[in-house]
Amino acid sequence: MPERILTLRELNRTTLARQMLLERESISIPAAIERLIGMQAQLSSAPFVGLWTRLNDFQRESLAKRIDDHTVVKATMMRATLHLVTADDFLRLRTTLRPVLSGASETIVKNRGVELDYETLLATAKEFIAAEPRTFAEISAMLSEKWPDVDIGSMRYTVRTTLPLVQFPVSGGWSFPGNPKFTLAETWLGKPFSTDDILKVLIFRYLAAFGPASVTDMQKWSGFPKLKEAFEALRPELVTYRDERKRELFDLPDMLIPDADAPAPERFLPEFDNLLLAHDKRTRVVADEYRKKVYLPGLRVAATFLVDGFVRGAWKIDSKKKAATLTLDAFDSLTKQNRDALTEEGEKLVRFVEPDAKTFEVKFSD
Numbered sequence: 001m002p003e004r005i006l007t008l009r010e011l012n013r014t015t016l017a018r019q020m021l022l023e024r025e026s027i028s029i030p031a032a033i034e035r036l037i038g039m040q041a042q043l044s045s046a047p048f049v050g051l052w053t054r055l056n057d058f059q060r061e062s063l064a065k066r067i068d069d070h071t072v073v074k075a076t077m078m079r080a081t082l083h084l085v086t087a088d089d090f091l092r093l094r095t096t097l098r099p100v101l102s103g104a105s106e107t108i109v110k111n112r113g114v115e116l117d118y119e120t121l122l123a124t125a126k127e128f129i130a131a132e133p134r135t136f137a138e139i140s141a142m143l144s145e146k147w148p149d150v151d152i153g154s155m156r157y158t159v160r161t162t163l164p165l166v167q168f169p170v171s172g173g174w175s176f177p178g179n180p181k182f183t184l185a186e187t188w189l190g191k192p193f194s195t196d197d198i199l200k201v202l203i204f205r206y207l208a209a210f211g212p213a214s215v216t217d218m219q220k221w222s223g224f225p226k227l228k229e230a231f232e233a234l235r236p237e238l239v240t241y242r243d244e245r246k247r248e249l250f251d252l253p254d255m256l257i258p259d260a261d262a263p264a265p266e267r268f269l270p271e272f273d274n275l276l277l278a279h280d281k282r283t284r285v286v287a288d289e290y291r292k293k294v295y296l297p298g299l300r301v302a303a304t305f306l307v308d309g310f311v312r313g314a315w316k317i318d319s320k321k322k323a324a325t326l327t328l329d330a331f332d333s334l335t336k337q338n339r340d341a342l343t344e345e346g347e348k349l350v351r352f353v354e355p356d357a358k359t360f361e362v363k364f365s366d
Contacts, residue, residue, distance in 0.1 A: 003242045019036070021264070021309075048174055051063060073189070076165070091191055091194055093202060096196075100223035129182060143155045168188075202222070209278075210279065214247050216281075221279070264306065269306065276301055312331055312338075323361070324353070339364065
C-alpha cells in the first residue's frame, strides 16, 4: 500500500494539536512541560507565556511554585540551549543528550584552536560552584585568574555544557533574573542521574510532541548530527507518511491526524517557542516568505501570533508608567474577524505579562 501523503494543512493541524494549540488543555504543569519535552528558555518569561497560551487557567505563581520546589528546573539540554524541563526529565534524559552537549563544546574549542585540560577545568569549576551558587561572570573571573592565557569563551562554554548545572531561581518576576546564578544539579535535586542511554524513548517522545516528522527534523530539534540509523532500527515500530514534497515522515502508530480544516484559534507564541524550532522544514507553521521576520539576526526567534494555525505576525509588549501596550505587527492583511479575535486574546496576554499595570491596550502597527 502506498504511503499516505499528508497535506501542509494536515501537518499544521497535527502539530498544533500535539502542542496544545488547537485548544487549551487542563493538565498539570509538569505533565504539560513533559509533553512538550521542555520549553526553550533563553528568556525567562518565555516558558510562562508558552504555558499560558496552552493551558486553561494558567497562573504565573503556579509555575513559580513548581520551580521553587525543584519539580521544574532550568538547564542546558537540547541543542545545547537553555530549557525549562521537569527534574524527572532532566535526570532521565541528560545521559542520552550527553553527545550533543559534549559535541557542542568540542566544536567551539576546535574552531578556536584551543587546547583544554578538560578534567582539571571541570573539576576546578565544579568545586567553585559547589561552594555556593555562582553567576557565569563569577565563574569566568575565576577561570581567567587561574588560566589567564586560555580562551575564556572556550572554558566558559565547556563548563556550561558539560557540567550538569541548573539555574538558581529567585522570588517574584519570572523566577530567574537576567544575570542568574548556577548551582550543581546533584546538589539542587539530591538525586542521581540515570545512566541509561534512552535514545529510543527520546525519539518516541519527540514524535509524540512534534510528529509526523523526518529524521532531519529531529536532528534539528535535538542537536544530534546523525539519527538515520536509529530511526531505521525503530522502523518496524513506527508508521510512515510522505509530505507533499515526498519527504518521508515518521510517526507513532495510532496517533491522531486531525482534519485539515479543524478550527485553529488565534494564539500568541513567546520568543524562541519550540513550535518554531522543532523541524528542519518549518513551512508547516511559518511560510517561507515570512522566515526573515521570524528568525532574526543573533539567533533570535520573534514572539509571534498564529492565525488559522500559521504565523501571520509578531508582537511585543511595552510598559511605561503603569500603561501596558501590546503592539501587533501583522505580516499581511488580516480580516476584521481575525483582528477582533487577536485583540480579545491579546488583552488577556498583556494583562498576564504586565499584571501590575493600571491600563492595558492592544494596537496594530499598521
